Amino acid sequence: IFRPEAGQGIHPREASRHHIENSASVLSECLKDANVSVQDLDIISYAAGPGLGPCLRVGAVVARSLSSFYKIPIYPVNHAIGHIELGKLLTGARDPLVLLVSGGHTMLLSFLNQQWRVFGETLDITLGQLLDQFGRSIGFASPCGKNIEELASASSNYVTLPYSVKGNDVSFSGLLSATKSVSEKSKTDACYSLQETAFAMISETVERALSFTSKKELMIVGGVAANKRLSEMLTDVCKRHGSKFFVVPLQYAGDCGSQICWTGLLESQVKKGVLLKDTFVTQSWRLDSVKVDY
Structure with missing residues (x-):
């Protein structure tokens, strides 16, 4: 987790550099803990917004790369809706x-x-x-x-x-x-x-x-x-x-991958993944603009 120094806020450039440097190891650790390989995955979902653009783009690049190489359907997820859907599941x-x-x-x-x-x-x-x-x-x-x-x-x-x-x-x-x-x-x-x-x-x-x-x-x-x-x-x-x-x-309570995973899974029940050329990142993606089909 990226943590700024005391008295400092989160700088998008520094946070995105942290994401770049740690994305591979975090992914490997998650797969190891779950005892699965990338080939076992049915879908890949990623946070497309809202959020800090540089950080969102790192996640999107990783998701696109895995989806393209392993031919796995990809789902852009609104991370605010992810908060809600995981909350409903857990409560x-x-x-x-x-x-x-x-x-x-x-x-x-x-x-x-x-x-x-x-x-x-x-x-x-x-x-x-x-x-x-x-x-x-x-x-x-x-x-x-x-x-x-x-x-x-x-x-x-x-x-x-x-x-x-x-x-x-x-x-x-x-x-x-x-x-x-x-x-x-x-x-x-x-x-x-x-x-x-x-x-x-x-x-x-x-x-x-x-x-x-x-x-x-x-x-x-x-x-x-x-x-x-x-x-x-x-x-x-x-x-x-x-x-x-x-x-x-x-x-x-805070931002976490489980929110994105669960919401992507819900979306996969009613729709196919998007084409790679249609994947996107939107910093200010209001959740009240998203149609929820599931």
Whole structure:
């Protein structure tokens, strides 16, 4: 896993170089652990987006090479949908309202007419970016969510911060700037207040979406799903609405190959793989633009 230095974000060039240098060994290790060879594979799926372009291209090149050489069908996968599909598999959720919160997404989603529909999202930075950018400003290395959660648990002193919910969308940029100012006096109070404010904003939008959709399940996926305080607040929301609460297991909350493998397998049940000339990488590939046939 590529990990930047403390106080630094992920640089696309450095991350892609890491992927290039490690792709062969990671592939060999995975095949060895699964006790299979490439020839045993029925399909090859890869993350076509959204994400950092240089990193996505490394994965696409590896997938194309294997597909071409071994004549195995290839499937481009939307990695955000991968979060959702693996979450449903592991939690047993059947028809949930989905909260996708990560470094790349902050979205409330419901499935309707073969597409994921958005019932609220961020208007600027994501929840994951909020936590990481603030964490880096006080010296943590990305991802910073766990460090912020630990510091927040050491305080109960709430400092008033900007709370911005517009319709059913959220805005975190003002909250980030204000929290940086608070951190100059107390990092623990800043972490506590940041979590309480941001998660309250998310909880408000979830509650409104549950009321509108009448869903009886809420599932949270994405890297920020690992935060226990967020789960506590959303559990309370679900209790008020008589809805079941599901959270993806910690080890599968962040981006992982299992999401891409499983979603590719689902797609292979209803369609053939794409031609190599039709494979692609799209940095900003919105999941609500994807038709889901399976």
